[in-house]
Amino acid sequence: MNEDNKNRSLQKAFDVIDAIADGDRQIKDICKRLGFPKSTVHRILQGLLASRYIRDVRGIGLVLGTKVIQLGIKAQKDMPLKELARPYLRELSEITKDTVHLGIKDEDEIFYLDKFSGKRAVQLRSQVGDRLPLASTGVGKSLMIDMPKMEWVRLFKDQTPNQVDEMLARMNEYSEKDYSFDLEDNDELVRCVAVPIRNKYGNIIAAISVTSIKEYMSLERMKELIPILKKCSGDISKSIN
Numbered sequence: 187m188n189e190d191n192k193n194r195s196l197q198k199a200f201d202v203i204d205a206i207a208d209g210d211r212q213i214k215d216i217c218k219r220l221g222f223p224k225s226t227v228h229r230i231l232q233g234l235l236a237s238r239y240i241r242d243v244r245g246i247g248l249v250l251g252t253k254v255i256q257l258g259i260k261a262q263k264d265m266p267l268k269e270l271a272r273p274y275l276r277e278l279s280e281i282t283k284d285t286v287h288l289g290i291k292d293e294d295e296i297f298y299l300d301k302f303s304g305k306r307a308v309q310l311r312s313q314v315g316d317r318l319p320l321a322s323t324g325v326g327k328s329l330m331i332d333m334p335k336m337e338w339v340r341l342f343k344d345q346t347p348n349q350v351d352e353m354l355a356r357m358n359e360y361s362e363k364d365y366s367f368d369l370e371d372n373d374e375l376v377r378c379v380a381v382p383i384r385n386k387y388g389n390i391i392a393a394i395s396v397t398s399i400k401e402y403m404s405l406e407r408m409k410e411l412i413p414i415l416k417k418c419s420g421d422i423s424k425s426i427n
Contacts, residue, residue, distance in 0.1 A: 200235075211248050239251050278414070292317065296393075298315060323395075324368030349406075365416070375399050379395060379408045380395035381415040396414075
């Protein structure tokens, strides 16, 4: 098997794992999602089952295996930012009574690394491990702050010209003042304040946010939260540098 064929086979195996992670429990469901022949999927599944990347559970179907769980635990250990930030994020959630997120950039998406739920009777859909477009969230906008303007334009490409103009004006302010807002940009009634976390070289490595519904997030309160988040971000930066 040449190198190109090996790469294609490896990518197909990853695609099958992703399909199972997204809830496809039967071979026919995976074939339908990916457009692969049944024989190809069956062959890939045999290898994944043997190496414990997936399991076939009676009455349920195909699920992620123990090998994936082990790799996830190892990956978290290799990412000390989450553990170093936890006490500061927990304190921030207690102070604000709102939900706190920690996110990192993964290409054009934000990856939620950690979350602390607030004390209010507000349930947010976000979960650790979720991915969302950078441009649609407050944390994502903080991760975009140091990007060139042309990157902002590219990331806002799915919006209308008027929306793009508005977002670029907001990003100019966020870049100047080192914070960002989510003004119901992703979910109706959900607002958040976010700030970047920088390393000792001044580069953005992550971002944190305080999130709640509009009822608890007037523009006045959002502005009051900025220095609180910046202090938390600064404390996290000192702990990792």
